[in-house]
Amino acid sequence: MNRAHPDLDSLAFLVGTWKGTGSGRYPTIEPFEYVEEAVFTPGPGKPFILYRQRTRRAGDGEPLHSESGYIRPGGTEGAELVIAQPTGIVEVHTGDLCGSRVRFRSRDVRLSPTAVEVSRVERCISVDGHTMLYRLWMAAVGQPFQVHLEAELTRV
Template identity: 40%
Template structure:
């Protein structure tokens, strides 16, 4: 056997959804739609977004990613990714790394029947101006809607982003 030989990886067994992820399984998959943003320090804008929620077998975590593009030109705008860790008691821990260099640590709750996730900021790392980011995700008429609130050194907590996405 050659010294450079690397044996093939074993195939992953097909497993059921992890029990902790089950209440949020409606999120799994790809979502696409339009959003709008505003804040006192910037001009209002509109964007196209694609969200991805995925799950590895036997792991109590959901991988999350988001990419946005300017409407019209298709120019990339923002990207972020992270992990959602739902707990059996209805709480959830979320970490998100943004392409801007910010890192969010959020804690919150989910309501499986209402299909709503509320996230409150525990920490915004590597930020000079942003002090708080909160998020709410919910299913409305079969679509995934969300709202992001933000506070900075100079502004109080207020809506920054809103979007409505359809499952692909």
């Protein structure tokens, strides 16, 4: 059966393939612009959404960040997110759902021995029709918690 699990109803607003552009900044790096493709796929008959994204630098198309993970319903008005990054960073989040907006706050960030230091991450995703806006904050490399990414994607 390929039907989405009924427990995914509250997260269905995320499902689809999304493309768009974003910008990034942090005190320790040069600001940058990027293009992104993100795909949210319901697990067939299972209560999770598979999430994958990849990005390229705007202009020269150089591959930048990519990541993949799972979003799970997390009880009443809640959600959970687990993400692995090829840079050796793993994030475990719980999220608050409010209609078609979810804000994930990291419960745990774990690093492989050679990963850059990241201690806290928050990700806010909101969908209005076929437009997704997200913002990501992090505390990393000794800097206080602040915005790293902002993007606007369109469901294709």
